[in-house]
Amino acid sequence: MQKIFIVIQFLCLLFSGSLTGQTASYDLVIVGGTPGGIMAGIAAAREGKTSVILERTNNIGGLPVNGLGATDIATRGATTGLFREFVDGVLSYYIEKYGKNSEQVSVCNGGYHFEPHVAAIVIDRMLETEKDKITVFKQRQFDALSRNVERKDGVIKSIRIYNRETKKTEQYAGTVFIDATYEGDLGAAAGVPFSIGREGRNEYDEIGSGVLYKLWDSPELEGSTHAADNAVQAYNYRLCLTKNPENRILPQKPEGYKRSDYISLIDDVYLGRYAGSGILKVTPEMQQANKKYLLEGGEKTSIPGDPWGISKIINMVALPNGKTDANNQHLALISTDLPEENWKWPTANWEWRDKFAKRLEEYITGLLWFAQNDKELPEAFRMACQEWGFAKDEYLDNHHFPRQVYVREGRRLHGKHIFTANDALPVTREGRPPLYRSSITSSHYALDSHAVRKREKEKLALDGFFSYGSAVYTVPYEVILPWDVKNLLIPVPASATHVGFSTLRMEPCWMALGQAAGVAASVSIDRNIEPGQVNIEDVQEILLKGKTTLFYFSDMKINDPDFEIAQYMGLRGYLPGWMAELDKEIDPETSIIWMEKSGISFKPEKKSRREILRSIYTLIK
Structure with a gap:
């Protein structure tokens, strides 16, 4: 069996050109094995196109297979679309393995909460169905240098x-x-302009822009200037923790331990x-x-609203089998985020x-x-923190x-539409954000x-930490269509401001943008035109x-027989409300508007709105 595997690997390398010195050719070349890149490849495969996914590490799947198990x-x-297929795949996995009435199925929350290894299994299964069209190569590093891109006439x-x-170097x-990297490396190397850091309030009149101090669920605080800067929001790792003793490994003191990084937590607790x-x-x-x-010797904080134990430094959401998606604690002044030190990452x-x-x-x-373990802590x-481990x-x-x-957030490549906070906020009487027909x-x-910054003396909040409610929005094609490069699509380092990107950057949206990129690429190949055309x-x-x-309509499921019609007509302004109400009898006012x-x-x-809409759709389509 091992010999067969080696032969298969050799043939894959031979086909890729890495052993022959030749250039390997595909319909789509996708840099980055993120969910956005994977969905681009799957979408293209379903349209009969070949693609290669080039991933730097030994593991594809990005954040969902690395701890982000509580879907944002x-x-x-x-x-x-394909994101829903992923969610359904997660649910099916837990049902198949544990039974539909199991605790695991209940905790997986319809497939939206999952263990890291389950996300990897589901993604592998999705790729397996398209294995004849998709080639995945791991340990393939793209360095964001112009010399690594051969470009002619855009x-x-x-x-x-x-x-x-x-x-060795390989050529594809x-x-x-498709740039499916979190950093925007391919687009930058190809010459696409990009932004890093925060825009000022004066540029797009966005809520949350620029320098901002704000407690969770509070108004802005003193020191908020909304001025632009080059600050990048903090990174961390999404941990998978458990307090099940049989599956728990307590963290060990790391080799590079710096106690000075954490001593401010002592006063925070007391x-x-x-x-x-x-x-x-x-x-x-x-x-x-x-x-x-x-x-x-008190056993718990007496301060109202003050988290205790591990929750003081980590925010956790339950996953199946007694695990958690452990993220930065938004109420903490010191947590798993490491602000400031990551600012170089996008272009490093x-x-x-x-x-x-x-x-x-x-x-x-x-x-x-x-x-x-630190003895200066209560x-x-x-003891409360020691309940948890990897x-x-x-x-x-x-x-x-x-x-x-x-x-x-890495580079935000410049596209033909820059998505801003205002694209995610209501502007219509019905409370919808701007409608983009594309x-x-x-x-x-x-x-x-x-x-974006570590705690500052006398400041109650960390600079740049915010959360503002939005409404279901539409994402125009132009956010993945960059300037200056004619055959490149950018579904992950999409075109947006810092605040606009703060909602686009969730994996469900990235998966959807990746799927759209795969489809758009396929259409452009079939028509022998550029993606922008x-x-x-x-x-x-x-x-x-x-x-x-x-x-989006709140009263319509994707299995409705008129799903496609409602979507088509909704984008053309026939159904401006949050509900399609297709089975409701049409009223005179709506009749006049539609005519x-x-x-x-x-x-x-x-006659029902459904009947009338079907008739109009047939005639105008």
Whole structure:
């Protein structure tokens, strides 16, 4: 069996050109094995196109297979298509393995909460169904240097990739190239302009822009200037923790441990300091009383709203089998995020990135060890923290620690539409954000950024940490269509401001943008035109057949027989409300509006909106 595997590997290398010195050619060349890149390849494969996915590490799947198991989506059903297939695959896995009435199925929450290794299994299964069209090569590093992109007349001809195993350079040619990196490396090397850091309030008049101090759920604080700067929101790792003793490994003191990184936590615990709006009601007398209580052996904080134990430094969401998705604690002044030190990451080389990744791993492991062991912390606090450890059945190849840095934001490549905060906020009477007829997906998550700076003396909050509610929005095709390069699509380092990107950057949306990129690439190849010249309706037609939601209705499921019709007509303004109400009898006012929009006269007596809409659709389509 081992000999057969070696032969297969040899043939794959031979086909790729890495042994022959030739350039390997595909319809699509996808840099980055992120979910966005994977969905691009799957979507293209379903249209009969070949693709190669070039991933730098030994593991594909990005954040979902590296700890982000609590899916970041505010409205389920807002984003569907291949993302929904992924979610359904997760649910099916737990049903098949544990039974439909099992606790695991209940905790997986319809497939939206999953263990890291389950995400990897589901993604592998999705790729397996398209194995004849998709080639995945791991340990393939793209360095963001112009010399690694062969470009002529605005068209990428080929790219050079460093094989980390053979230490040789390989060359890949394609008709369409897709930048699915979290950093925007390919686009930058190809010459696409980009932004890093925060825009000022004066540029796009966005909520949350620029320098901002804000407690969780509070108004802005003193020091907020909304001025632009080059600050990048903090990165961390999404940990998979458990308190099941049989599957728990307690963190060990890391080699690069720096106690000075964590000592501010001591006073935070004793004084009950936290970054929520409730802290404004906490008096110095209350804080000193809490400190006295804890020094005398108190078992828990007495400060209202103050998290205790591991929750003081980590926010956790339950996953199946007693595990958690452990993220940065938004109420903390010190947590798993490491602000400021990541600012170079977007444009740094991989040598620097690897050093920072190691520093970040040691910082987070050190934080957990400090919280569990440092004698200056209250014993009750340490004991509460010691209940938690790494899940020993995850990341078996990396001492149970995630392999992927959570790069929340890298370069934001410039496209033909710059998505801003205002694209995710209501502007109509019905409360919808701007409607983009070129929509390639709807999506929904808060405008959400993590801190850009470490704690500052006398500041109650960390600079840059915010969350503002949004509404289900449409994402125009032009956010993945860059300037200056004719055969490149950018579904992951998409075109947006810092605040606009803070909602696009969620994996469900990235998967949907990747799917749209794969479809658009396929259409452009079939028509022998550039991606920027495709008729967006051709792309949307394929997306709709794949049950992709382009325009969200709260009362419509993707299996409705008129799903495609409602989507098509919704994008054209026939159904401006949040509900399609297709089975409701049409009213005179709506009849007049629809006749004026379509130029078609009809008698609506006692007919449903569905019937009338079908008739209009047939005539105008």
